[in-house]
Amino acid sequence: MELRLDCLPCIFRQTLEGSRMATEDEALIREILNEYAQLIPKLDSKEKAPAIVGKVHQIIKEKTGVADPYQKFKEEHMKLALNLYPKVKKIIKDATDSLQGALIMAATGNSIDAGLFSKVNIKDQIEDALENGFVQSDFELFKEKLKSEAKVLIIGDNAGEAIFDKLLIKELNKFGVEITYATREVPVLNDVSIKEAKEIGLDQISKLISSGCKTPGTILNNTTQEFRLAYQQADIIISKGQGNLEGLSSVSAPIFFLLKAKCNLVARILDVNEGDLVFRFKKQKERLD
C-alpha cells in the first residue's frame, strides 16, 4: 500500500506518542518531531507507511538512547492478554467452529493496545467479536486450503495479540499442518519480536523465525532469506494486522489478511467500517490498495 496523505499527520501523532514512551524531556521530543517534519518533504509517495514509521522509531531510539521505548507498554499489553487467555480459550472451545473462533479471537487481539490507550472494555469487545464475527470472511476458502502437512506461515503483529495467536496455532496444529511464526527483527512499537514470542511459548508449538524487518509491518525487500523461503514455500500465509497489510497489499503472493480495520483509510480500502474484523484472501496477482 503506497503512502497516502492521511498517513503523514497520523505518523506525526505516532511520533509524538512514541517519543513520550521513551522520554519526558519536552525539548528532546520537539527535536524528534522536527526531524520527522524535515523528513516529510523528502518522502517518496511510493514508500510504505510502515517503512516511514520504522525510520521515525529509529530516530526516537537514537535521540533518546532507549532501545525499546514501548517495553513497559508491551509488558502491560501482554499482561492484559494473559489475564484474558482463559476466557478466550473457553470462548474458542465453546464456538460452533473452534478454528473460526480462534481466527476471530486472533483478530480481536489487535484491539488490546487500543484498549490500553482508551480504556475500552476488552472483555466486552471479545464477546461482541464472537457474536458479530468477520465483516468480510474467506473462512470457507481457508478451510479448503487447510490440508494435512500444509505449510502455514503466520506473520505476527503486536506482542499482546501474539498470546491469542497461541490459541490459533493450537487449533491449526489439530489439522496436522506445519506452522512457521514470523516476528519482527527488533523491538519496534509494541510489535512482537523473538523475545516476546519465546516468553509466550510460541517456539514450543511452531517454528519461530524473525522476518528480518525493523519496521512495524513486513516489507518484503527487507526480509531475511530464511523468511523469504518460508514465504515462498507456504501453502497458506496469514498476515496479521494493519502494518503487515500495508507492507504486503500488492505483493504477488496469495495471502489471508487477518485484522481489525483500525483506521479510516484501511477501512475504506477494504470497503469496511473502522473497527470491523476482516479475514480477507488476496489472490496471487491481486492488489489491495
Added chain:
Amino acid sequence: MELRLDCLPCIFRQTLEGSRMATEDEALIREILNEYAQLIPKLDSKEKAPAIVGKVHQIIKEKTGVADPYQKFKEEHMKLALNLYPKVKKIIKDATDSLQGALIMAATGNSIDAGLFSKVNIKDQIEDALENGFVQSDFELFKEKLKSEAKVLIIGDNAGEAIFDKLLIKELNKFGVEITYATREVPVLNDVSIKEAKEIGLDQISKLISSGCKTPGTILNNTTQEFRLAYQQADIIISKGQGNLEGLSSVSAPIFFLLKAKCNLVARILDVNEGDLVFRFKKQKERLD
C-alpha cells in the same frame, strides 16, 4: 496559551482537512503539507496555536487560489443551525433561567461543526446539554456583573454557532446592556466574519465589529484599535470557543470563557473532560494555561 507539542500533529491534520476543502489536487495538497512541515522546526514555542493555523490557512489560500476554502462547509453549518433555531429558541424559553439556557445553547452551538463531520446527532446533543449544563459554571458571578447599561463584548467563533449567539444576545438585551459582537477580519476556517454575522442579522441587535484577526482565535496584538477600545471599555467580555481561549488565556483582563472543550489538551488545562461545556471566569491577572 503557548503552543504545546500535541498541537503540532493536530494542526497537521487540520492542514490536510483544510486543503481538501479547497482542492482535490493531491500533488498540490502534498505541497501544502510540505510547507507546513518545513515551518515546524522554525516555530517558536511561544507562538499560539491559532496564529499557526492562521499561517497554514494563508498557505492554503495562496497555493489553491481559493479565498474561502470552508465556504460550502460554513453554509451547510449555518443551514443546520438555522433548522435547529426554532427548537433551541423554545428550549431557552422553557428553561428555568432563560439566560442560563441561552448561554448553554451558545456553548453547544460549538458542536455543530463536529456534527457535520461525524454525523453526531446534534438534536440529541442539544437536549443532553440542557440536562447536563455546564461542568464548570460562573453563571452566578456573571449575573452579578450584569447590570443595566453594562458594556458587553462577545467575541464570536464559528459561523453556525453565531446563529445560537443571536438568541443569547436577545436574552442579554432584556437586561438593557450594550452589546458589541466581534467577528474575524477575514474568512478563516469556519469562523464567523462580518458577512455571515450580517446574514444572521446580528447587526440588528448588537454593534457588529471585526476584531481585525485573520486567525481562528483572537490574538490581542493583531486586533484593531476599534476592537481594543471595546475590549478595554467592556464591563463583561464573553469569549467563545477554543481558538479564542487559546489566544486570550493569559491576557490581563477579566473574561468569561464560554466553550465546549473539544480537544484533550484544552480539557486537561481546564480540568474537565473532552466534550464538557464550560462557562469559566478568568480573573484579571489569572492565566489559564
